[in-house]
Amino acid sequence: KEMTPPRRILFPPENICMDWLHTRRPGPGLRNLGSTCYINVILQCLTYTPPLANYLLSRQHSQSCRQKVFCMMCIMEEHVQKIMYSLANAVLPRAVLRSLRFIGEFKPDLAGDAYEFLCCALSAMQNACLTGRRVLDTSSQATTLIYQIFGGFLRSRVMCLRCQAVSDSYKAFLEVLLKIKAASSLTTILENFVKPRMLDGKQCMKCSRYRKKMIASKKITIHHAPRVLTLCLGRVDVRSSRKISQVVEYPECLDLQPYMSEAAGEPLLYSLYAVVVHSGETCLAGHFFCYIKASDGLWYKMDDESMDDCDIHAVLGQQAYLLFYIR
Numbered sequence: 001k002e003m004t005p006p007r008r009i010l011f012p013p014e015n016i017c018m019d020w021l022h023t024r025r026p027g028p029g030l031r032n033l034g035s036t037c038y039i040n041v042i043l044q045c046l047t048y049t050p051p052l053a054n055y056l057l058s059r060q061h062s063q064s065c066r067q068k069v070f071c072m073m074c075i076m077e078e079h080v081q082k083i084m085y086s087l088a089n090a091v092l093p094r095a096v097l098r099s100l101r102f103i104g105e106f107k108p109d110l111a112g113d114a115y116e117f118l119c120c121a122l123s124a125m126q127n128a129c130l131t132g133r134r135v136l137d138t139s140s141q142a143t144t145l146i147y148q149i150f151g152g153f154l155r156s157r158v159m160c161l162r163c164q165a166v167s168d169s170y171k172a173f174l175e176v177l178l179k180i181k182a183a184s185s186l187t188t189i190l191e192n193f194v195k196p197r198m199l200d201g202k203q204c205m206k207c208s209r210y211r212k213k214m215i216a217s218k219k220i221t222i223h224h225a226p227r228v229l230t231l232c233l234g235r236v237d238v239r240s241s242r243k244i245s246q247v248v249e250y251p252e253c254l255d256l257q258p259y260m261s262e263a264a265g266e267p268l269l270y271s272l273y274a275v276v277v278h279s280g281e282t283c284l285a286g287h288f289f290c291y292i293k294a295s296d297g298l299w300y301k302m303d304d305e306s307m308d309d310c311d312i313h314a315v316l317g318q319q320a321y322l323l324f325y326i327r
Contacts, residue, residue: 003153003170003223006139010129013148017054018227018326020295027083029305031092037304038114039106041290042121043093044302045274045324047080048292049228051149056080067131070102072124090305114276114288115177115232115322122146122174142172150174150230155223155261158199161215170223175230186250186323189233194221194259221261229256229270229325236283243283247319252312254325270325278321291315 026048030040046052055061056077065071075095082091100106104120129144130136142151151174158167176193183189196219235244250272257268273293280286289303291310299315301308 004137004139006143007137008140008143010133010136010140010143011145011148016051016145016148016227018051020050021054021057023295024084025296026292026294026300026302026307027086027091028088029090029302029307031090032304033092033097033108035111036097036108037288038112038117039093039096039100040304041114041276041288041302041322042118043079043096044290044292045118045276045322046076046121047083048274048294049149049324050273050295050326051227052076052145053080053084055145057084061128065128065131067128070099071128071131072099072103072121073128075099076121076125111285113283114278115175118230118232118322119175122150126174138172146174147172148227150226150228152222152226152229153224154220156218156220157261158216158218161217173226175232177232177234179234180244180246180248184246184248186231186233186248186254189248190259194219221263222256222259223261225256225260225268225327227327229254229327231323231325233320233323235278235321241283243278243281245281245319247317250316250320250323252316268327270327272315272323273326274322274324275315275318275320276322277318279319288321291318 030043032040057080059077061073062077065074067074078095079093097108100108103124104117106112106117126144126146129146130141151172154171154173156169156171159165178189178193180189181192183192196217199216199218233248237244252272254270254272255267256270257263257265260268275291276288277290278286278288289301291299291301293299299310299312301310301314
């Protein structure tokens with residue numbers, strides 16, 4: 001529950017370069033085997049995440065990796081190298097497809113969910129960064145390259161409404177799943193995310209002062225902001241299992257400061273650099289495509305093998321599923 005300092009820093013944050021080291025046009029599209037569009041969009045978004053791509057293009061990981069069977073970092077390194085230096089019209093991500101059983105419960109001939117694949121891919125890269133390390137405390141595990149780029153901490157504060165006693169707990173995250181409900185904008189969704197909610201009945205808090213369960217409030221805030229903020233707009237209606245198809249407005253520039261544990265302070269600005277879109281009437285079927293901002297500063301629509309120039313107006317008018325922001 002406590003925020004304890006890490007005993008060891010696995011990847012120094014000063015070694016992370018947030019800006020592109022080289023400017024080039026985007027690489028080719030990715031071939032779809034029939035049901036692998038959910039994989040393609042995540043590979044494209046990760047490939048065009050500047051601090052991750054800079055590291056993978058340096059080949060630092062593979063030079064010291066001793067894994068023989070499966071290493072997600074080595075696979076991503078190979079993939080990004082191929083994309084950035086390829087002259088082909090389209091690339092088949094063979095190394096990723098061959099390793100699907102190690103990444104998660106995915107199969108090339110079965111449709112999957114882009115958010116689920118993102119979570120599993122980040123988890124697999126995190127595990128690769130920890131391979132060969134001695135047993136580490138939880139705080140130290142959150143200092144890998146992956147956590148230094150994508151990682152943050154949420155704070156859950158429970159307060160007794162009678163005596164105002166407070167209990168805090170913290171949870172590390174690599175991505176944040178948000179409920180849409182009836183919101184029409186990302187800012188409204190984030191406001192609802194940090195809004196306090198009542199805990200009563202079985203959820204009551206056991207107050208340390210009165211030594212019995214009391215009505216309390218619970219508020220979740222972002223306690224430590226990541227360098228790259230990844231948001232999933234949950235489009236599955238839990239009650240009906242139907243897709244929530246409403247358009248949610250999202251900005252090109254996002255200020256995260258109002259949703260932090262310490263809401264007062266200087267603006268905490270993020271810039272949009274990738275968007276994943278799901279087209280289709282149900283969550284169990286349909287198609288994924290994405291928009292990415294390449295190192296040349298221009299936006300491109302990536303739809304499997306096809307790649308088209310586009311402008312920010314087209315990007316901001318989508319029925320977004322995943323949003324990638326960078327500080």
